[in-house]
Amino acid sequence: MILAVDTSLGSAVAVVAEDGATVADAGSANPLGHAEVIGDLLLGVVRPGITHVVAGMGPGPFTGLRIGIAAARTFALGRGIPVIPVPSHYAAALAQGRDDRFAIVTDARRREIAVSIFEGTDADGIPLLVEPTRLEPQDAVLDVPVVTVTTIDAAALARVGAAALAAGRTLAGDEPLYLRHPDVSAPKQVRL
Numbered sequence: 216m217i218l219a220v221d222t223s224l225g226s227a228v229a230v231v232a233e234d235g236a237t238v239a240d241a242g243s244a245n246p247l248g249h250a251e252v253i254g255d256l257l258l259g260v261v262r263p264g265i266t267h268v269v270a271g272m273g274p275g276p277f278t279g280l281r282i283g284i285a286a287a288r289t290f291a292l293g294r295g296i297p298v299i300p301v302p303s304h305y306a307a308a309l310a311q312g313r314d315d316r317f318a319i320v321t322d323a324r325r326r327e328i329a330v331s332i333f334e335g336t337d338a339d340g341i342p343l344l345v346e347p348t349r350l351e352p353q354d355a356v357l358d359v360p361v362v363t364v365t366t367i368d369a370a371a372l373a374r375v376g377a378a379a380l381a382a383g384r385t386l387a388g389d390e391p392l393y394l395r396h397p398d399v400s401a402p403k404q405v406r407l
Contacts, residue, residue, distance in 0.1 A: 216264050217380075218290065219373035220257070221271025222249040222283025223303040224321060228256045229369035230265065231377065237370040238262060244366050246322075249282040257286065266296055269376030271303040271367060273392035274321065274329040274348050280391040299376040300387040304331040306372035307364040308342035316345065317360045323394045326353045339382035341375060348392060 216238060221227045226249050227242035239260035243252045270287035273280045291298045304319045311317065314335040323329045332346035351357075379386050 216262060217267045217269055217299075217373045217377055218261065218265045218287075219269040219271070219306075219369040219376060220253070220283050220287040220290070221303055221306065221367045221369050221372050222253065222279045222286075223271050223273045223275030223367055224364070225366050226252050226256055226283065227271075227367050227369035227372075228253075228260050229373055230260050230262055231370055231373035233377075235374055235377065240370050242366065242369065246279070249279050253282060253286045257290065261290075265294065267291075267299055267376065267380060268296060269299045269301050269373050271306065271369075271372050272300045272387045272390075273303055274323070274394050275303065275391070276324065277393050277395075280393060284391055299380055300385075300389060301372055301376045301379065302331070302348070302387050302392060303367050303372065304329075304333075304348060305342050305344070305375045305386060306367050306369070307362070308333040308344075309336070309375050310368045310371040311362055315360065317362055318357050320357075320361050320363045322365070323350055327351065327394075328353055328355065329394060330355070330357065332359060339384065340378045341382070341384070341386070350394065
C-alpha cells in the first residue's frame with residue numbers, strides 16, 4: 216500500500232492499495248493550518264502494510280509544502296520505507312481523466328496562478344506534462360481549456376506515485392516546487 220501526503224493547497228492524505236483502490240482518504244481544504252491538522256489526518260488513514268510514501272512536491276507556498284513533505288519524510292523514515300516525490304499538479308491532472316491538452320491551474324496568491332499544461336497520459340499511465348509549471352497573472356488568458364483546482368486528491372497522487380514506481384521513473388527531485396521563495400532574508404553582519 217502507498218500513503219500519499221500533500222499540503223500544496225489544503226492538507227490531504229490517502230492510502231491506496233496495490234490495485235489502485237482507495238483504502239482511506241482524509242483532508243482539510245483550509246489553505247492554512249497544515250501543522251495543526253496533518254497529524255490527525257495521518258492517524259485517521261494509516262494502516263499496516265504501507266510500503267511507500269508519496270510526497271506532494273508542489274507547486275505551493277513555502278511553509279505549507281515544507282509541513283507536508285516533512286510529515287511524509289518523517290513517516291517514511293520511522294518505517295524505513297522510501298519516499299516518492301511527485302509534483303502535485305500531476306495528481307490534479309490524473310483526476311481529470313482527460314486525453315486532450317489542458318491546463319491545471321492553482322491559486323498562487325498575490326494575484327497570480329500556477330499553471331501546468333498536460334495532454335492525456337503517457338504509456339506508463341502518468342499524466343503527460345507538455346509545459347512545465349509557471350506563474351502567470353491571475354487574469355492571464357490561456358490558449359487551452361483550464362481546470363482550476365482548489366484541493367489535491369491524495370489518492371490520485373498515490374496512483375501517480377505508484378505508476379512512477381512501477382515504471383522506474385522519477386517525476387521530481389527532493390526540492391519542493393515553491394511558488395516563490397520566502398520574503399525574508401538573512402540579516403547582514405554588523406562590524407563592530
